[in-house]
Amino acid sequence: MTTARAAGLAVCHTCLALLGSEEHVCHRCGSRLHERIPDSLQRTMALLIAAAVLYVPANVFPIMTTDQLGRTEESTIIGGVILLWNLGSYPVALVILVASVLVPIGKILTVAALCWTIGRNTGVPARQRTTLYRITEFVGKWSMVDIFVVSILVALIQITGIIVIRPGGAALAFAAVVVLTMVAAQSFDPRLIWDERRDEAGQGGRS
Amino acid sequence: MASELIQAGAIGCPECDLLGEIPALAPGERARCSRCGFLLAVSYEDPFGRAFSFALSALIMLLVAMAFPFLSITASGISNSMTLLQTVSYLADYGADVIAFLVLVFVILVPAIMLLLILVLSLSLRRHRFHPLLQAPTRWLFHLNAWAMVEVFAIGVIVSLVKLAAMAHVELGLSFWAYLAFSGLFLLAFSSMDRLTVWSVIDRIRRSGT
C-alpha cells in the first residue's frame, strides 16, 4: 500500500484527480491543490475554541421570548427541552436535547480529541478515528434544528396576533456555534490520521 | 455506456491518501477506498438523465412550496396562514437579520442554486458539451452540499408543530407536503451527480474536443 504523498503526488479534494505534489491548481477542476490542508490542526483548534466560548452565551441567554397578555417569558435551550419533557412530548424533547446539546458538545470534544491524537501514539486504530470524524461531519448540520424551530414559531405565532414570540440573543450565538463547528470539521484533514500510521510503520514522511 | 463513464485507472483517496485502482463499475456498483472505506464513486445507468429529472421535479416542488400556504394556525378563534418565505421575513422584522439570512441561505438559496447547477450541468454533459465557464460552478456544487439543510428544516417544522399543539390548532398546508417532496427529490438529485463520473465525463469531453 502506497500513499499519494509517498509517490510524490497529491489528491484533488474536489475531483479526486492525482497530480504532482508541486502543482498548485488542479488541471481538471481548477481547485487549489494542497498535499495536506495548510495549518489544519491550528485552524481546527482555533475554530473549536471559538465555538466552545460561544456555546456559553448560547445556553445562558434566552433563545426566544414569549409575550402573552402583558407577561414576558424567556426560554433557554435547556428550558425548552425541560418544558417539552414536562408536557409529555418526549420524542421531540429528545430531538432538541440531542441536536442542541449533545451534538455540539460531542462534536467539539470529538474533533478536539482527534486533533490531540495526531502525532501521539494513542493506540486508537486509524479506521475508528476516521469513522468518528465522518460521524461528526455528518451530524453537524442537524444542530440547526432548534434555530429553524424558533424561526417557524416566531412567524407562525405572529400571524395569530395574540402572542408575540421574539428570537433571543442565544439564537445568534447558537447559530454561530453550529457554523463554527462545521467549518472546524471541514478544516480538519483526515489524512493526518493515516500519515502518522505510516510513520509508525517506519517509512518516514515530510510534514 | 454506463460502465465507461468512470474510466478505470489510478486514483487517490481524499481522506487517507492511499493510491489505488478504480475498476470499471457496472450500474449500481460503488467503489470504496480499501483502507478507510471512503466512498469514491457510485455508478448509475444514465446518471445525468436521472439527475436532471430529479432536479427538475425538486425545483418544481420548491416553487410550489414557496407559492402556497405552508402552515395554518387557529388560536382563540382567529385563523391565519403563512408562507415559507414569511418564516424568514418575520425573523428580520424582529431584528434577527443574521438568523433570517442564515435560514434563507441554508433552506432555500443553497438548495435552489445547487438544483439549477445540476440542471444545467446534467443537460450539458448528457449532450456531451462542457463550456469552460461551467468549471467553477461545477466545483462549487460539490462544496455547497455541506450547507444545504433541507431535511433538517423539514424536521424543524415537525418539532414546531408538536411545540404548538398545546396552544393552538395547526394545520399543514399544501406547501408543507411540497417541501417534504422537495427535500427527498433534492437528496436524490444530488446523489445522482457522482463526482468521479462528472469529472471523468468532463475530461473525456475536453479530450475529444481538442
Ligand SMILES: [Zn+2]
Ligand atoms: Zn480537481
Ligand SMILES: [Zn+2]
Ligand atoms: Zn481512503
